[in-house]
Amino acid sequence: AQRVTQPEKLLSVFKGAPVELKCNYSYSGSPELFWYVQYSRQRLQLLLRHISRESIKGFTADLNKGETSFHLKKPFAQEEDSAMYYCAPNYGGSQGNLIFGKGTKLSVKP
Amino acid sequence: NAGVTQTPKFQVLKTGQSMTLQCAQDMNHNSMYWYRQDPGMGLRLIYYSASEGTTDKGEVPNGYNVSRLNKREFSLRLESAAPSQTSVYFCASSDGLRDTDTQYFGPGTRLTVL
Numbered sequence: 001a002q003r004v005t006q007p008e009k010l011l012s013v014f015k016g017a018p019v020e021l022k023c024n025y026s027y028s029g030s031p032e033l034f035w036y037v038q039y040s041r042q043r044l045q046l047l048l049r050h051i052s053r054e055s056i057k058g059f060t061a062d063l064n065k066g067e068t069s070f071h072l073k074k075p076f077a078q079e080e081d082s083a084m085y086y087c088a089p090n091y092g093g094s095q096g097n098l099i100f101g102k103g104t105k106l107s108v109k110p
Numbered sequence: 111n112a113g114v115t116q117t118p119k120f121q122v123l124k125t126g127q128s129m130t131l132q133c134a135q136d137m138n139h140n141s142m143y144w145y146r147q148d149p150g151m152g153l154r155l156i157y158y159s160a161s162e163g164t165t166d167k168g169e170v171p172n173g174y175n176v177s178r179l180n181k182r183e184f185s186l187r188l189e190s191a192a193p194s195q196t197s198v199y200f201c202a203s204s205d206g207l208r209d210t211d212t213q214y215f216g217p218g219t220r221l222t223v224l
Binding site for chain 1: 114143145150151152153154155158168200202209210212213214215216217218
């Protein structure tokens with residue numbers, strides 16, 4: 001079965017510290033990879049996707065096919081980064097749907 | 111553009127009651143989705159509709175039915191609600207043309223079944 005693992009339920013860091021949210025996916029071809037974010041009292045929204053090779057709000061994510069990982073990183077965390085983060089591969093095929101991880105709650109302390 | 115809208119925002123049901131959650135999008139998207147979000151479980155796909163007139167089961171379809179009324183609207187029905195269906199329900203939509211398409215989410219419906 002196609003799976004995605006986010007090993008940390010909660011990640012707590014101080015403002016200005018580096019942060020890395022881990023994501024590992026099961027190997028099944030070459031899925032498209034996404035990170036979605038849900039800020040408090042807001043709807044779930046796209047943070048970034050691998051194909052765009054972009055940096056959004058200072059976050060980047062590197063795909064490591066050898067380790068089947070797509071970890072999300074930011075060198076200096078800000079309090080406004082506190083949110084729930086979901087890694088979501090899209091394996092395509094007949095469904096072509098996202099498979100969401102269980103999420104990591106990031107808490108950035110002042 | 112309102113994006114993806116959902117009604118109602120909150121609902122309390124008694125076991126055995128039925129209800130329909132409504133979802134509409136104004137982005138001319140082909141695909142629409144219903145998810146449920148439970149603590150520690152992430153988002154799980156209930157049903158999806160790849161295009162108008164088609165619907166398919168997702169990971170957790172039992173106890174639910176859906177209707178793709180037209181291109182804009184995708185409703186989720188609970189015929190006989192159970193406490194296990196207490197959850198936050200999200201509707202989403204996307205172009206549905208490529209695996210790289212972004213999904214756009216509604217604000218969610220918080221459902222409690224007593």
